[in-house]
Amino acid sequence: MDLIADRGRRVTVEELNTSKLLAHAAKQARDRKFEDVLIVDCDAHHYENEHFSEILPFMENEVFKQLALAAGAKGSRGSVAPGTFGYQDMGGRVTRYPLRSSEKTPGAPHRDVQIGNRWMDAMGVDYSCLFPTGMLNIGMHPQKEMEFELCWAYARWVTEKVLPDCDGRMYTMLCLPFSDPEGCLRMVETFGDRKGVGGFMVTTVRERMAVYDNAYMKLYAALQERGLALAFHSGPNWGAQTFQSCNRFISAHALGFSWYNILHCTNWVVNGMGERFPKLPVIWIEAGLAWIPFLMQKLDHEYLLRPSECPILKKKPSDYMRDMYYSTQPMEIQDMGALETTFRMMNAETQLLYASDYPHWDFDLPSTIWDLPFVSEKAKHNILGGTAARLFKLPPRNEGQKKNLIKYGNLVA
Amino acid sequence: MAEQFVCKSSEFKNGERQIIRIGEEEIGVFKHEDEYFAYSNFCLHQGGPACEGLTIARVEEHLRADKTSMGLSFSEKDMNFVCPWHGYEYDMRTGAHVADPKVRLRKYDIVKKGDDIYVVA
Numbered sequence: 001m002d003l004i005a006d007r008g009r010r011v012t013v014e015e016l017n018t019s020k021l022l023a024h025a026a027k028q029a030r031d032r033k034f035e036d037v038l039i040v041d042c043d044a045h046h047y048e049n050e051h052f053s054e055i056l057p058f059m060e061n062e063v064f065k066q067l068a069l070a071a072g073a074k075g076s077r078g079s080v081a082p083g084t085f086g087y088q089d090m091g092g093r094v095t096r097y098p099l100r101s102s103e104k105t106p107g108a109p110h111r112d113v114q115i116g117n118r119w120m121d122a123m124g125v126d127y128s129c130l131f132p133t134g135m136l137n138i139g140m141h142p143q144k145e146m147e148f149e150l151c152w153a154y155a156r157w158v159t160e161k162v163l164p165d166c167d168g169r170m171y172t173m174l175c176l177p178f179s180d181p182e183g184c185l186r187m188v189e190t191f192g193d194r195k196g197v198g199g200f201m202v203t204t205v206r207e208r209m210a211v212y213d214n215a216y217m218k219l220y221a222a223l224q225e226r227g228l229a230l231a232f233h234s235g236p237n238w239g240a241q242t243f244q245s246c247n248r249f250i251s252a253h254a255l256g257f258s259w260y261n262i263l264h265c266t267n268w269v270v271n272g273m274g275e276r277f278p279k280l281p282v283i284w285i286e287a288g289l290a291w292i293p294f295l296m297q298k299l300d301h302e303y304l305l306r307p308s309e310c311p312i313l314k315k316k317p318s319d320y321m322r323d324m325y326y327s328t329q330p331m332e333i334q335d336m337g338a339l340e341t342t343f344r345m346m347n348a349e350t351q352l353l354y355a356s357d358y359p360h361w362d363f364d365l366p367s368t369i370w371d372l373p374f375v376s377e378k379a380k381h382n383i384l385g386g387t388a389a390r391l392f393k394l395p396p397r398n399e400g401q402k403k404n405l406i407k408y409g410n411l412v413a
Numbered sequence: 414m415a416e417q418f419v420c421k422s423s424e425f426k427n428g429e430r431q432i433i434r435i436g437e438e439e440i441g442v443f444k445h446e447d448e449y450f451a452y453s454n455f456c457l458h459q460g461g462p463a464c465e466g467l468t469i470a471r472v473e474e475h476l477r478a479d480k481t482s483m484g485l486s487f488s489e490k491d492m493n494f495v496c497p498w499h500g501y502e503y504d505m506r507t508g509a510h511v512a513d514p515k516v517r518l519r520k521y522d523i524v525k526k527g528d529d530i531y532v533v534a
Contacts, residue, residue, distance in 0.1 A: 006470035006487040011428065013466065013497075021497065024460045093467050095497040362499060365459050 001102055003092045016099035018115055018359075022122035028367045034124030036400030037381060038410075039366050040388035041120070041128040043233070043285050043327050043355035046112040046162075047100070048154060049134035052080060054161065058153035064146055081150060082140040084205075085238040086249050094361040109165035116170060119358050123365055126385065126397050128356075130158070130170045131201065136235045139206035144179035151177040155191050163196035171392060173199040173231045173283075178206070181215040188222045198392040199229030199281070204260035205237050211264050212271035220273070224280040229325075229391060231283040232268075234260045257330075261287035262295055265321070269299060272312025274320035281391055283325040286357060290332045293345045296321055322347050325391070327355035328383065329364040340374045349379040353388050378408050386410030416524060416531040423528055425449075430464055430494075435534045440521055441465065442532055445492055445505050451521035451532045452508045461498030463518060468494045471504075471511065 002010040014020070029035075048055060052072055059065035071078025089097030105114040112130075120128055135154055141147045155174045163170055174191055176184045184200075191197055200223065202211075223230050236256030238249065246252040261284050268274070268282070299317035303310060313320070326346060333339060346352065357363045369375070369383050386408050388394065395413040396402040405411035417435050425431070425444045432454060433440045439454035441464020456463035471491040475483045492505040502511045503518055510516035522533040 003467055005467055009428075011467050011469075021462070024455060024462055028460055090495075090500045091469070093469065093495040093497070093500045093502070095466050368459065 001099060003095065003098055005092075013095055013099070015102040015104075016096055017103060018096075018118035019122055021096060022119055025119075025365055026122045026124075028365060029122070029124030032124075032367065032370050034366060034370075035398065036404060037124070037366075037370075038385040038389055038394070038396050038401040038405055039123075039125045039127075039354065040385040040392070040394060041123075041125045041356045041358070042283070042353040042388050043131060043329060044116070044119075044125075044128040044358050045131050045133045045360055046116065047134070048112075048132040048158070049081065051112075051157070055150075055153050055157045056080070058156040058160075059149045060152055061145070061149055064149045068146075068149070081134050082137045083134070084137055084140075084236065086236060086253065088361050090361070096359055097361070100359075110162050112162055113165045113170070115359075116166065119356075120169060123356065123358070125356065125366065126169065126401070127388075127392075127394050128170055129198065129392075130162070130172045131233060132158075132175060133360075135175050136203045136233060137205060137237075138175060139178060139203045139209070140237070141179075144177065144183075148177040148180045148183040151175050151183075151187065155187060159191060159194045159196060166196075168196070171196045171198045171394075173197075173201040173229060176200050176202050176219075178202050178209060181213075181219060184216070184219045185222055188219065188226070188228070192222070192226050192228055197228070199223065199231055199283075201231040201233050201285075203235060204232050204264045205235040205256075206260075207240065209264060211268050212273065217276070220277045220280055224277050229281040229283055231285050232261060232264055233285040234258075234287045257287045258291040261285075262291050265295060265324075266299065269317045269320045270303075270310045270313070272310065274323055275312050275314060278323070281325060283327065283353065285327040285355065286329060288330045288332050289326065289328065289339070289342050289346070289352075292321065292326060293342050296345055318345070322351060325351050325353055325387070327353050328369060329355040329357045330362045331364055331368055333368065336373070339372070343375065343379075349376070349382055350387060352383045353391075354384045381405075381408045382410065389413070414533050416533055419523075419530040419532050421528045422525065422530050425530060428468065430468075432462075432465060433532055433534075438534060440532050440534060441494075442523065442530070443468070443494065443505060449523040449525075449530060450505055450508075451523050452503070453519040453521075456496040456498065456501050457510070457516050457518060458496065458499055458501045461496045461501070463496040463501065463503065464494060466495045466497030468492060468505070471502075 005011045056068045068080045092098045105111040234257045236253045238252035243252040296318035393413040431442045441454045442451045454464045470487040493502045495502045508518035524531045
């Protein structure tokens with residue numbers, strides 16, 4: 001298959017086969033004996049926007065369904081879901097983007113399960129939390145009704161058509177229509193006890209979002225009562241006013257992922273959400289780790305000067321941040337000393353969850369954790385899967401994994 | 414040092430690459446402007462197949478004397494090859510990472526015997 005390079009020059013590359021593309025990852029997994037390590041990827045993706053013809057019929061409201069189906073019809077100029085600017089594939093340099101449609105997935109199970117199994121098997125991943133891709137922009141839809149309808153339809157499709165095909169290796173935290181608090185609650189009440197639902201996710205890519213608003217307290221209480229996790233998943237939004245002065249995608253991407261989690265984590269902490277819902281597992285996803293020590297220091301500094309603005313807090317903001325969970329990817333490994341300090345400040349041994357973000361362009365392999373020189377064996381096992389196994393009640397897949405889960409106190413299922 | 418046959422030069426077109434496997438080692442051999450370059454196929458970032466992705470001219474940004482930018486352009490002379498996993502971009506002639514020359518893929522010698530191309534591993 002040809003890819004376009006400089007000046008229209010065409011370069012021939014092989015068709016995409018995920019197993020073949022990740023052959024070196026499989027070697028890493030064999031060399032490190034990952035078979036005996038339960039590995040949970042708490043942030044992996046599929047391209048649900050390539051299955052809208054399957055998803056949209058699950059919309060509830062007939063008027064919005066008709067609008068969406070018509071927008072997707074041939075010859076239509078409509079658009080169903082919001083998009084963003086950017087060049088995740090770097091002009092085709094990350095070849096799995098332009099080649100994706102060339103990957104063959106004959107017959108059953110569902111195409112996304114077949115592809116998921118290929119990369120999980122290659123990396124040595126046992127379970128992955130499946131998140132959408134395009135739906136991460138759902139928070140920018142101007143209509144809260146359409147936001148709800150699309151989240152609802154996706155939730156039905158993924159829990160009824162995709163997850164049942166995966167032999168229990170995939171689970172999900174379903175995307176919430178956060179512009180519609182009542183709709184969020186209805187989603188939790190409807191889908192919260194479905195097989196493979198480990199929690200719910202709020203995409204933090206939004207222009208306005210008040211995580212502390214009284215309208216959401218019923219939602220958080222419902223999640224806490226059910227033992228479900230609440231994840232905040234970040235992303236870039238080059239079109240946002242904040243990033244209008246960025247003239248390169250690298251700037252909007254690097255800042256955007258960090259910024260949206262910094263923004264909403266700050267509001268979550270200073271409004272005492274950790275005090276109000278102490279047993280609600282909260283996970284901050286896909287912003288890397290470097291922002292965490294920054295925010296801890298910044299908020300602790302200001303809290304001591306301005307405690308009258310956060311009277312609910314009974315300890316320092318960084319203490320509440322250490323009660324929450326964080327996904328590893330994209331982990332900044334440029335300065336090993338800084339990374340070690342970050343691990344120490346966030347109590348990585350108990351609060352950090354491995355994430356690949358595959359198949360997105362800046363994915364991380366399990367070896368990024370396993371090979372760190374300053375991390376204990378216990379912390380490696382916890383970060384790669386033990387902590388997630390406890391959070392999402394995931395059982396070991398073989399005796400070697402079971403022994404290690406028992407050894408490090410992570411066997412709960 | 415063993416010599417491993419790559420292919421006949423007459424069958425190796427400019428712009429193409431061959432991946433040669435010798436035991437656990439994998440070597441990417443490129444033909445570029447009638448020259449041959451061979452590097453380890455294990456990316457120095459996370460171990461991806463460094464030689465199996467796109468080849469693309471280096472992107473440059475030139476400044477005028479007054480320090481204003483002339484914008485982005487493709488190089489007329491420098492060609493890179495790109496690891497398809499994450500986009501690590503290496504110089505075709507040196508195997509050095511474009512942004513950090515200290516990051517350098519292992520380079521292998523190429524021997525030509527008549528029409529036959531060999532890599533020395």
